[in-house]
Structures are given as structure tokens and as C-alpha cells.
Amino acid sequence: MTARTFAIGDIHGETSHLFKLMGCLPKLTAQDTLVFVGDYIDRGPNSAEVVHYVRTLHTRTDAKIVCLRGNHEDAWLRVCERGWDEFVTPPGNGCLAALRSYLGGAFPKEGELPTKQEGMPLTTGSFFPDEVVDWFRALPYWYEDDHAIYVHAGVPRIGGDFVHPSAAPDPQVLLWLRDADFFQNYRGKMIVFGHTRTEYLPPELSGYTPEDPTDLWAGENCVGIDTGCGNGGFLTALELPAMNVYESR
Numbered sequence: 001m002t003a004r005t006f007a008i009g010d011i012h013g014e015t016s017h018l019f020k021l022m023g024c025l026p027k028l029t030a031q032d033t034l035v036f037v038g039d040y041i042d043r044g045p046n047s048a049e050v051v052h053y054v055r056t057l058h059t060r061t062d063a064k065i066v067c068l069r070g071n072h073e074d075a076w077l078r079v080c081e082r083g084w085d086e087f088v089t090p091p092g093n094g095c096l097a098a099l100r101s102y103l104g105g106a107f108p109k110e111g112e113l114p115t116k117q118e119g120m121p122l123t124t125g126s127f128f129p130d131e132v133v134d135w136f137r138a139l140p141y142w143y144e145d146d147h148a149i150y151v152h153a154g155v156p157r158i159g160g161d162f163v164h165p166s167a168a169p170d171p172q173v174l175l176w177l178r179d180a181d182f183f184q185n186y187r188g189k190m191i192v193f194g195h196t197r198t199e200y201l202p203p204e205l206s207g208y209t210p211e212d213p214t215d216l217w218a219g220e221n222c223v224g225i226d227t228g229c230g231n232g233g234f235l236t237a238l239e240l241p242a243m244n245v246y247e248s249r
Helices: 015-024 047-059 071-082 095-103 116-124 130-138 180-185
Strands: 005-008 033-036 064-067 142-144 149-151 191-193 222-224 236-240 244-247
Touching: 015 047, 015 236, 015 244, 047 064, 047 095, 047 130, 071 116, 071 130, 095 116, 180 222
Parallel strands: 005 033, 033 064, 149 191, 191 222
Antiparallel strands: 005 236, 142 149, 236 244
8 A cells, every 4th residue: 555644734722623633534554644734832722732642643653743843833932942022922823822721721812912920921931841842843844755745834936946945045934934926836846835824825726626715725736734723714634645635624
């Protein structure tokens, strides 16, 4: 049997969607690989539980587990190392939800700001256990197998050509890039990415249910799998090379 890879989109603290999606996948074997494209935390109510689940998944399956770094893990590392109030303060980034997932407290209401007692741990990231911060630091920026290249956000064009992730002058661009040029014009080995919700990608370029802009987005040589989990959407997995799609909705 051909080795299969299952790429899973941005989870953003949503255990209900994560567990439902995992239940939809076929039985995994030691020849299979699960690639999580990052953004395990923030927005949803269960960041701590999601991180624990993906960190320990290798003990519960024979499949190879690859966890990539997302821009939210990258942002929290900046917060922990030198502070970044501009990231943790906007309610839309969902950072307060992550803090309460670790320390306790009611899931934030829309637009809710932190209490005075929550301000310091939120702006320093001190609520994260040391082993979780170390795990964030160890997360790779990209992964490649026979089927595809997997990154959180995309790859940049440099000197007229889109580069392989290994040639990116700053690996953080692989986590933060949101460039219409990549979505529309990338050609080469298939790239599977998250980060940009599929509803914001050009539906006329998708070869997969273009009538539903919230669904998986399949361009000519790149596939977007962030279907809005943690933002009122759902979680998606793409199986390669068969191109089977699994959803939590």
C-alpha cells in the first residue's frame, strides 16, 4: 500500500472539531504520516488540551506525527522572549482564550478584555508551562515528503521564482506570508498550507467545490486547508496522494 500522508489544518483550540476529525480518518498504520500545519492555540476554548493531544499523539498511534510551527506559536514565542502587546491585546487573536485554557476561567465573550490579574501573564506568556514553550521552539517550519511540501502559510517569490522552503532567507516568512501572488501563481511541487482561511482565497481558482468558499481550496499546485476552525468554521484534513478530504462538520 502506498504510504499516505494526512495534512490537518489550523485547529485553534477546538478539541471538539479535532476529535471528530480524527474519528473520520481511516485506520492509520506505521506507513502513514500525520502532518499538522500549525496554529494549535488561541481563539477556541481548549488550547491546553489541543497542545497536550498533539504532543502526545505519537504514543497512541503507529503513524509518524509531524507538528509544524504556526504563526500563533511563533507569536507566543516572541511574547515569552521579549513581549508583543500588539499581538496579545486584540481580542480577535484569541490570546485570552488560550490563557484561560491554561489557568482556568470562563471562555471569553466576544471582545472581552483581560482582567487586571490576567494582564501580566497575558503580556509575558508566563502561563505556558516551560515544556510547552520548549515544544513551540522545537516545531519545524516546514516538512516535505514524496507527495508534497507542507508549510503553515506559503513560500515567497525571490528573484522572480518561488523558492523551496529551505531557501527562504527568513523562515518566519513561511509562517506569516499572505500573498495573492503565491495563491494565484505558484507552480511546482504541490504545497499544502493553512494560515489563510479558505473563504479569503480566490474561489474561481479552486478545483474543489468552488461554489462553497469555506471549503478546502485546491489551486493548481497548492492546497489551502484552513477552513476556519476556531473562527466559527470546521477542521479539514487532506489525504495524499489520494486527495481524499475529511471534515469535522
